[in-house]
Amino acid sequence: xxxxxxIFRQNAQTSIIxxxxxxxxxxxxxxxxxxxxxxxxxxxxxxxxxxxxxxTAIMATGMVFVIVTGGIDLSVGxxxxxxxxxxxxxxxxxxxxxxAVAAMASVVIGLAVGLLWGxxxxxxxxxxxxxxxxxxxxxxxxxxxxxxxxxxxxxxxATQPYFREIGQGYLNPILGWLLAAIVTAAIFFLMFRDRRNxxxxxxxLPALQADIIKSTLFAAxxxxxxxxxxxxxxxxxxxxxxGIVAVIMTxxxxxxxxxxxxYAIGGNRExxxxxxxxxxxxxxxxxVLMGFLSGLAGIMLASYVGYGTIGAGSGYELxxxxxxxxxxTSTLGGVGTIPGALIGALIMASLNTGLQxxxxxxxxxxxxxxxxxxxxxxxxxYFKKDKT
Amino acid sequence: MTDEYILEFQxxxxxxxxxxxLDDVSFKxxxxxxxxxxxxxxxxKSTLMKILSGVYPYGTYDGTVIYNGQELKLQASAIHxxxxxxxxxxxxxxxxxxxMTVGENIFLGSEPTEHGSINWAQLYSExxxxxxxxxxxxxxxxxxxxxxxxxxxMTEIAKALSEEAQVLILDEPTSALSEAEINKLMEILRTLKxxxxxxxxxxxxxxEFFRICDNVTVLRDGxxxxxxxxxxxxxxxxxxxxxxxxxxxxFPQGNRRPGEIIFEVKDLHAEKADRAVLNGVSFxxxxxxxxxxxxxxxxxxxxxxxxxxxxxGKITQGDIRLEGRPIKSNNxxxxxxxxxxxxxxDRKRHGLVLIQSILKNISLPNLDRFxxxxxxxQNAEVAESxxxxxxxxxxxxxxxxxxxxxxxxxxxxxxxxxxxLSGPKILIMDDPTRGIDVGAKFEIYKxxxxxxxxxIAIIMISSELEEVLGMSDRVMVMWQGRSNGIxxxxxxTQEKIMTLATGLA
Numbered sequence: 001x002x003x004x005x006x007i008f009r010q011n012a013q014t015s016i017i018x019x020x021x022x023x024x025x026x027x028x029x030x031x032x033x034x035x036x037x038x039x040x041x042x043x044x045x046x047x048x049x050x051x052x053x054x055x056t057a058i059m060a061t062g063m064v065f066v067i068v069t070g071g072i073d074l075s076v077g078x079x080x081x082x083x084x085x086x087x088x089x090x091x092x093x094x095x096x097x098x099x100a101v102a103a104m105a106s107v108v109i110g111l112a113v114g115l116l117w118g119x120x121x122x123x124x125x126x127x128x129x130x131x132x133x134x135x136x137x138x139x140x141x142x143x144x145x146x147x148x149x150x151x152x153x154x155x156x157x158a159t160q161p162y163f164r165e166i167g168q169g170y171l172n173p174i175l176g177w178l179l180a181a182i183v184t185a186a187i188f189f190l191m192f193r194d195r196r197n198x199x200x201x202x203x204x205l206p207a208l209q210a211d212i213i214k215s216t217l218f219a220a221x222x223x224x225x226x227x228x229x230x231x232x233x234x235x236x237x238x239x240x241x242x243g244i245v246a247v248i249m250t251x252x253x254x255x256x257x258x259x260x261x262x263y264a265i266g267g268n269r270e271x272x273x274x275x276x277x278x279x280x281x282x283x284x285x286x287x288v289l290m291g292f293l294s295g296l297a298g299i300m301l302a303s304y305v306g307y308g309t310i311g312a313g314s315g316y317e318l319x320x321x322x323x324x325x326x327x328x329t330s331t332l333g334g335v336g337t338i339p340g341a342l343i344g345a346l347i348m349a350s351l352n353t354g355l356q357x358x359x360x361x362x363x364x365x366x367x368x369x370x371x372x373x374x375x376x377x378x379x380x381x382y383f384k385k386d387k388t
Numbered sequence: 389m390t391d392e393y394i395l396e397f398q399x400x401x402x403x404x405x406x407x408x409x410l411d412d413v414s415f416k417x418x419x420x421x422x423x424x425x426x427x428x429x430x431x432x433k434s435t436l437m438k439i440l441s442g443v444y445p446y447g448t449y450d451g452t453v454i455y456n457g458q459e460l461k462l463q464a465s466a467i468h469x470x471x472x473x474x475x476x477x478x479x480x481x482x483x484x485x486x487x488m489t490v491g492e493n494i495f496l497g498s499e500p501t502e503h504g505s506i507n508w509a510q511l512y513s514e515x516x517x518x519x520x521x522x523x524x525x526x527x528x529x530x531x532x533x534x535x536x537x538x539x540x541x542m543t544e545i546a547k548a549l550s551e552e553a554q555v556l557i558l559d560e561p562t563s564a565l566s567e568a569e570i571n572k573l574m575e576i577l578r579t580l581k582x583x584x585x586x587x588x589x590x591x592x593x594x595x596e597f598f599r600i601c602d603n604v605t606v607l608r609d610g611x612x613x614x615x616x617x618x619x620x621x622x623x624x625x626x627x628x629x630x631x632x633x634x635x636x637x638x639f640p641q642g643n644r645r646p647g648e649i650i651f652e653v654k655d656l657h658a659e660k661a662d663r664a665v666l667n668g669v670s671f672x673x674x675x676x677x678x679x680x681x682x683x684x685x686x687x688x689x690x691x692x693x694x695x696x697x698x699x700x701g702k703i704t705q706g707d708i709r710l711e712g713r714p715i716k717s718n719n720x721x722x723x724x725x726x727x728x729x730x731x732x733x734d735r736k737r738h739g740l741v742l743i744q745s746i747l748k749n750i751s752l753p754n755l756d757r758f759x760x761x762x763x764x765x766q767n768a769e770v771a772e773s774x775x776x777x778x779x780x781x782x783x784x785x786x787x788x789x790x791x792x793x794x795x796x797x798x799x800x801x802x803x804x805x806x807x808x809l810s811g812p813k814i815l816i817m818d819d820p821t822r823g824i825d826v827g828a829k830f831e832i833y834k835x836x837x838x839x840x841x842x843x844i845a846i847i848m849i850s851s852e853l854e855e856v857l858g859m860s861d862r863v864m865v866m867w868q869g870r871s872n873g874i875x876x877x878x879x880x881t882q883e884k885i886m887t888l889a890t891g892l893a
Contacts, residue, residue: 201767256762257755264752267741274699274730274738275753275806276721334743 016379017326017343024347024372028354038357043231045353050229053342053349054238055080055297055304056316060323060341061249062293065286067324068266070333071125071132073287074317076294078143079117081313083110083298085150088158088308103162110299111292117143118291119284126283140317148310156308167304169237176235180226184219191215238300242342245293250338262286266333319348322373328380347372391457394419394586395440395555400451402435402444409435410449411610417555417603422577422587424601424618426594427630428825431607433590437557441477442470456554476548477557480823482540484547486533490526491515494547518546523579525572537685538569545576549585556580557588562596563823566685566851567886574600592825593852594623608632631827639858640830642837646677646861650845651814652709658691658701665691665701667869673814678836678846680860680877682853682885688869689849690733693816697723697730710813724753729812731803733819733849735796739803742792746784747773749791750806757810776805780835797828804835815839816847821855833859853882867891 025040032040039045059076066073087106095102121139125132171179191211198205229235253259261282264272273279297316302308325331326347327340351372355365395417402410410432417423427433438444439453442462453460455473462469470476484493491512492499500510515528524542532540541561548556558577562570577587577600589601597604598618606613606629613629627638651673658666666688673679683689694700696708698717707714710726717723723730732738740749750773751758758769773787780801784794791802800820807815817836821829836859840846850856856863857877864874865888873888 197767201771203767203770255764255766257759257764260748260752260755260764264741264744264748267743268737270738271741272752274697274720274732276719276724277752278719278721334741 014328014337014340014343017328017340017347017376020326020372020376021343021347021350024350024354028350028357032354032357035358040354040357043228045357047229047232047236049346049349049353050225050239051236051304052353053345054236054242055300056319056323056348057242057342057345058245058293058297058300059290059316059320060327060345061245061338062290063320063324064249064327064329064336064338064341065253065262066132066290067321067329067331068262068333068336069283069286070266070269071283071286072321073121073132073136073290075117075121075136075139075143076290076297076320077313077316077318078140078147079114079291079294079313080298080301080316081311082117082143082147082150083113083295084158084302084305084312085147085156085308085310086110086113087299087302088156089150091158091160091163091302092156099160099162102160103166106158106163106302107166107299110302111295114291114293114295114298115288116291118288118294121291122284122287125287126280132287147312151308151310153310157306158302158308159306163303164306165237165303166241167238167300167302168306170234171237171240173230173234176226176230179235179240180219180223183222187215187219238304241296241300245296246338246342253338258282258285263334266335268334319345322369323348326373326376392418393454394456396454397436398452398454400436400439400449400453402432402439402449409610410439412451413607413610413612414451415605415612415615417586417588420581420584420586421602422581422589422600424597424604425588425590425607426592426597426604426626427607427613428827431630431825432610433607434559435610436607437477437559437588437590440470440475440555440557471551471553474552474554475557476551476553476555478541478544478548478559478561480560480563482537482544484532484540484543487531489529489531490535490543490546491528493532493543494518494550496547498551515546518550522546522549522576522583524576536569537564538566538572541565541569541573542576549580553585555586555588557590559590560592560823561589562591562593568684570596592823594626597621597626598623606630627826630825638826638830638854640834640837642840644676644678644837644840644861647675647843649673650675650711653696653706654709655706656692656695656703656708657705658695658703660691660701665869666695668706669866669869669871670706671864671871671874673845673847674861675845676840676843677861678840678848678859680856680863681847681849681866682856682863683866683889685851687866687889689866690818691869692866693730693818693847693849697728697816699723724810724812727811727813728816729807729810729814730816731800731807731818731820733822735799735803740791740799743790745788746777746782746791746794746802747787749802750776750787750809753806754809772809773805776809777802780805780808781831795824795828797824797831800824800828800832804832808839812844814845814847816849818849819851820848822851853885856885857882865889 029040032038059080063073063076087110090106090109091102095105121135124130124135195205195211226235253262261272261277264275264277265279265282269279298313301312323344324336324341326344327337327342329336329341348369351369352365355368360368393416398414400410400413401408413432413436425433435444439449445464446461485496488496494515495511499506500514501507512528519526519528524546526535526539526542532543535543545556561573565573580587591597601618603615603617604621604626605615606626608630649672654670656666656669657664669692671679681689681692691700695703696717698719709715715726717726717728736742741752747770751769755764758765770787777787782798782801782805784798791799794802821832836846836848848859857880860877862874862876863880863885865872865885867889868891872891875884
């Protein structure tokens with residue numbers, strides 16, 4: 001118990017948000033059972049929640065970087081929406097004869113559009129020094145216009161075979177188990193390698209038991225997840241993609257110079273500059289990365305809903321920013337984690353699904369989401385104040 | 389009621405989890421005196437002042453504080469109470485709104501109004517009256533952002549006095565002031581005294597206590613050590629009380645042997661935003677030498693080193709040579725590649741990412757060394773940072789605590805560590821002992837000697853003449869953006885330096 005409370009205090013932020021998630025699930029489970037006679041924790045529903053969080057979560061991992069530098073990107077929703085219509089257009093009118101080619105081309109074009117747009121925004125923000133808030137606000141309007149031009153007000157269907165798999169596909173259950181086994185092996189391999197490397201440097205090692213418990217816990221969560229979703233259709237392709245993105249982004253944030261520079265710039269820009277960090281280049285790359293991830297989200301969106309439309313991606317930026325902030329990203333810059341943002345996105349998706357199951361009117365869904373966001377930050381502020 | 393003492397601390401104890409910040413402190417402050425308060429960082433000065441100002445309200449500490457014959461009971465979350473009772477504080481970090489005028493700042497929160505709107509004429513005339521009364525030379529309608537540090541401080545003092553303060557606490561008021569501004573401040577304090585205002589004067593600079601204070605109280609490790617009239621003290625005695633040990637020398641004797649010339653600056657001119665900031669600076673620097681740079685505020689000292697570091701002005705004329713070859717640094721990254729490191733003047737604003745760990749701060753400018761392709765070798769990073777942290781004896785539980793939790797001296801060691809790890813040939817230190825206590829200063833001095841003995845060439849800017857004379861092999865004096873003379877320390881005196889620094893020679 002003692003260690004548990006210590007772990008809680010050391011990671012107050014992460015603990016609070018995990019508790020919040022569990023709390024929200026509990027409330028929905030009870031309410032859904034009592035009011036609608038529905039099992040909120042059914043394999044199908046859990047599978048849906050996780051699939052729904054993917055688009056927000058992928059962009060939220062990039063938003064963590066943006067907000068950590070002290071910036072903001074309001075255009076991500078519209079950019080994902082625009083990309084989804086571009087992709088749908090290609091699916092519907094340009095590559096119609098070969099679905100495989102169409103899928104490949106759609107992905108490449110979608111990512112390229114995101115990358116280019118991110119690069120353009122990044123250039124204006126970091127090299128021409130226009131505040132990020134203004135550039136991305138303007139960009140939001142422009143992308144809305146471009147989406148209208150692209151769709152001409154029509155809905156474009158994008159349901160070619162292979163492409164559909166990106167947002168809607170499932171892995172065969174056996175493949176799911178195999179994946180879980182491979183990841184588990186990797187977790188333990190990395191743990192032991194890390195211990196060996198630390199030993200080489202003569203550092204004191206954390207207790208082997210603690211390391212094993214940590215890795216086992218992580219593996220157990222993974223196996224549990226695969227077990228649950230396999231009872232429905234299997235591991236979702238978009239969730240797998242999100243997993244890959246999350247691992248890469250976490251690695252980038254902790255283990256690369258670019259990641260470290262991002263946090264240092266957000267923590268103290270002047271100190272970072274005098275430490276020889278190329279501030280402009282780093283900021284530029286942050287927006288390029290954000291654009292790339294928005295492009296990926298746009299591709300998944302087109303594949304998931306099966307069409308491109310004027311309203312695509314509207315309001316997503318709010319969910320994305322909320323997810324990052326719920327996950328403990330500080331709007332003052334310098335602080336934020338990728339796993340936190342993932343849980344934040346999961347909370348947003350759970351709220352969306354739960355409120356829909358309960359047949360709560362859209363107006364009240366918005367109100368509930370807003371209250372949860374403010375409450376979460378309030379709790380955080382309260383705990384931080386308590387500390388001093 | 390005119391007691392002899394306006395303020396009395398009786399057995400004041402303040403505990404934080406794991407630390408006793410104040411331990412049974414008792415002393416008295418006479419009405420109308422200037423009372424010095426000194427001690428190393430962490431001695432408990434700030435905690436004591438926070439009790440007086442209500443940051444730590446009544447009930448969060450043990451013991452009693454008697455103010456004007458009554459027990460002082462400040463309530464939580466009512467910082468204004470202290471001001472209403474006549475206790476005002478001028479903090480080390482100034483707390484003015486830059487885009488407002490002097491008058492607006494002074495009356496911020498208590499603007500004179502007429503039918504709900506601000507009576508500007510009254511506000512400015514009252515400001516003028518206040519400034520005249522205490523002989524403060526600032527214009528009421530000047531924008532604060534356009535003022536120098538000295539005048540900002542006057543504004544801050546005026547603001548504190550506008551509420552009829554009986555006790556004025558000054559927390560290290562001179563740390564950012566030039567000699568001339570310090571003199572002006574001393575005059576102001578004497579004026580205040582003649583008006584019957586009691587001052588509590590906190591400082592790290594010994595001489596100032598003897599210039600201005602009637603009594604001095606020394607704290608050490610949260611305990612009261614002594615309260616004595618300054619007439620009975622000497623700087624040496626005071627230092628002894630502060631550190632609790634005999635301090636034979638304030639500046640450690642080094643065994644430096646300057647070698648060949650490694651770095652030359654010739655006739656350097658630079659401008660920033662079309663304004664000339666350097667008007668001809670020439671000097672050379674030898675391996676293993678400490679070159680002191682003296683000069684008043686605004687003489688271009690910081691501008692010079694920042695220009696060398698590639699982070700300030702545009703060089704319009706002259707050149708910089710390292711090991712005989714001309715070099716050009718457009719930014720700090722270039723400078724570091726040439727082997728030039730700079731410990732900036734303001735460690736909190738320019739030196740550290742306060743919310744990050746010691747480890748991340750030390751490794752930040754050195755990540756290129758630890759990176760293989762994309763990946764940072766974190767074990768190598770920890771090993772190297774640990775080595776340098778041990779070498780510089782940074783006191784912390786481990787490398788993972790945020791630097792904001794460290795004392796000033798330890799923070800400064802982190803800044804020096806991060807710049808040493810890159811293995812510089814030239815180490816520029818801009819006021820390296822600013823705002824740190826005597827013990828930590830001594831350690832920094834020792835470190836500078838060690839580094840110089842290892843062959844690193846050091847350029848040290850300092851505002852304290854004693855420090856320049858005590859630590860340098862040679863002293864370059866700057867005046868109006870140019871080098872106005874270079875003296876060997878053996879022949880230099882404070883008078884000679886001041887003569888050059890004020891342009892009299």
